[in-house]
Amino acid sequence: MTLWTGPILPMVALTWPLLLGALTALPAMRRFAVRLLPLAPLPALWLAIMGGQGVTTAPDLLLGVTLDLDEARRLLLGMTSALWAVAGLAAQPMAGKPHATMFSGFWCLVLAGNLGVFMALDVATFYVAFAAVSLASWFLIVHDRSEKALHAARVYIVIALLGEVALLLGLIIGAHAAQSMAIDEIRMAFGDKPLNTVAIALLVIGFGIKAGLVPLHVWLPLAHPAAPVPGSAVLSGAIVKAGLFGLLLFLPDGAFGLTLMILGLTGAFGAALWGLTQANPKAVLAYSTISQMGLMVMAVGAGGAARETVPYFALHHGLAKGALFLLVGVMMAARSSGQRILSLVLAAVVSASVAGFPLTGGALAKAGVKDGLTDMTTLALSLSSVATGLILLWFLSRLWDVKSSDGTGIWAFQVSLPAALALAAFVTPWLLWSDWTGHEPSYMLKWDSLIDGLWPVAIALAASAVLLRWQLPQLPPGDLLQLLGRWQPRTMTLPDLPPLRPDRRKAASVLRERATEMEGMLIRWRFTGVAVPLLVLLVFAILT
């Protein structure tokens, strides 16, 4: 048995969180469970910083595990592990609260799955990792066991299971088409004409559910706000990226392009506008996530250079959205008006970045994707910045209304966490700009680029002045789900098959009568003397 070949770090990065997760189950470790969380993503973060050093294989594990990093994988792995580490720090005030141990254990499992999605080269490892990140996040959603959380968790598990099945079937078709378990070969096999429409549709459903693709997004505005703040941060920042990355991995360039672009843009605008009807700031952020993910899916559908830069866009969104969710928690923990104002200012800065304000990380992310788009879609992207600006201004006003409730822990430490993420969301896009777009940094200082980033924000500011006066209706989260009404499980009744013996007593008496009759017939030699030879002949005729 070979344990592994190749560099060991990728194996460590995956097994370390699992090990910590298993440790939390030990009674002696229960009190420290939450304390372990920031440590869980560290090997993966180290791996992302060092970069891939060749393929790691564990030939006996699952159906043969193979792991490696390329540039896109490395970028997303780095963003994900950094976000998880910061969110793990933000989870520290949960120590000692009810169910914190269980939360920690499954946190580690979801984390391992999330990292595995970005590292797997073979489809079995990918599927296992995806199942972990998808289904185990149920435990993050249901955590506080309130009526709302239970409802969100119920909706989530039904949709997630449907997605999991769609994914499994799609991957099976892919593995068969490619005659291989390697993801790259499956994508190439899908690319051969004629397109394997059923398989790709199944994969779009499976990944789209995770990525919040309209109309499969209905679980997201329920689930993301239901989780505790650090859970919402990783759900909205890192976990949704697993679905996005799945689309990038398996869909051949341009497959279902128009569909993805239409659905993506519908999400980008629809969700941003619907988010304006939400009262809960976390629900507003969840709709903003759907909107941003819609933009990324649109870029995937556009194909070519735009598709290539999607990970770069995702990097910024993950860090920034993580920061915004954490800021909701920071606002809840704020004890003085100074602290509240500082939280709001920080949130405003990050929001400006997400809306693509000039020279921010978000502006770079958008400029990178725009490079590969045609005129129409470029305009759509700029217009979506208006929508993003609006929904985030609405978020800021909702954030300001958050009442301080959760005054435990050191506030300065808590506020430093989203600040660090915000800093990373500003610095890393600049550092990676040339590598990912091939432009000099001065490209962003040109008047065109500056104006490009500025006008949507200006329009959004003007519109929001009207909007904040004009009271929009407040609606419960879940939009399309409301159309279905509240889903009530009904008991189903099936008819049992008729028993083999319909009525024993009756059958027996009938049998007895028949037997007597038969007996009466058989004892007559005239009958038997003819019948037996005939029977013998018949048997011979059949057998020979």
Add this chain to the structure above:
Amino acid sequence: MTGLLPILILLTSLVPAAITFFLAQESYRLRNALNLGGALMKVGLIVVMLFAVAGGASYETDIALAPGLVLLLRIDALALLFVSLSASLWLLTTIYAIAYFGKKAEQSRFFGFFSLCVFATTGIALSGSLISFFMFFELLTLSTWPLVAHKQNAASLKAARSYLSYALPCSTVLLVAIVWLESSTGPILFTDPPDLSGVDPVSLRVIFALFIIGVGMKAAIVPLHGWLPAAMVAPAPVSALLHAVAVVKAGAFGVIRVVYDVFGVDRVEELGVGVPLAALASVTIIWGSLRALQQTEIKKRLAYSTISQVSYILLGAALASPFAVVGGLAHLVHQGLMKITLFFCAGIYDERAGVRSIEGLNGLGWRMPWTSTCFSLGALGMIGLPPIAGFVSKIYLGIGGLQADAAWVLWVLGASTLLNAAYFLPLLYRLWYCEAAPDVEADETAPALVAPTVAAALAALLAGLLAASEISPLGWATLIAERDYLQ
């Protein structure tokens, strides 16, 4: 020595059975020693043989019972797959059963017939000819009856009667099929495929159908499944070993033998009977799951789940493409490990908390964490959640379906996954998230009940986690398929 091995393996179960019948109820120690010793010896012998057979060896013994009637015992890779499953689970179940019965009555009768059942199962696995297979198959039919009727109350006797009313007619059908076929081909050995060219295709199709009825009844194919849920009145070890593993697997194993060693894959395809069999298996998969949803008793729900899951094996055998064969064979082991875990747990809930209905599971998770964790692992594996063994079977069966140009199999697998989730997840939710009733007394301080359960659950987990290694069920199934069926 090598010729004796198959006989020795049979004797490890037969000798304890024969002696146990004559022991007094009070001789607990001797009875336990005999049964445990037999089970341990068997596992030991099998480990030795696993290495030998992996290296290419095979063992064969024939015993003349009557002129022209030879009992042929043969150990090949397929036989060993089934024997090692039943032997290792026999060991676990014996430990479990000793703790389960404690000082309850009629133990000599129970353990005697129990070992006899294992003897028959082993015989089925080792049979090298159709007639040997039939003899052991019928021995299994009859020796199961006292175990189902063990509690001797009205419900048990009714269930036992119902079992016989299914089993005996089907046995007759099987005998007719064997006699009909052998009358034109001569004795059929599994080693060299019989020459069926002398029999006309219509008769062959009828014979095939008779065979499937005869052996498929034990695999609980719809509509011959009614006996299995009824038999759940039996004590937990019986439900665990026999109704989740030995008896139903004997049926599935029989179908595999019929398809591959009696008719042969090519002939089955030529006759066009593979697709109807796959369709029948699919109907069983879906029907069993739908019925499982409606059950309110834990063991009944598990029984319908067994009906559904065993047909995965038949589906793999019927599709007969390389991946489907491997997936079906691997599922023979996977399903056994997961389902025995679930039945062990159901027995513990019954014994240690007095819980039989699904409502009773509320909140037991934290009171009985080991049992409930094992139950959760088994249930999640049944749904097909990685890395527990079930997902490996699903992937292989799915690819196998595509290889056999039967893409509809994917929809069956998908529907079955969702249905499995629908009837297992609510149980897990109850276990871990509902409040327990205040008056429930539950504890799991019974290491001899819990340890075998944990071992079985771990095995199910490892079978999936290490699926790609040579020693996993999947690895062994691949070896069988490459060696015997896919030349």
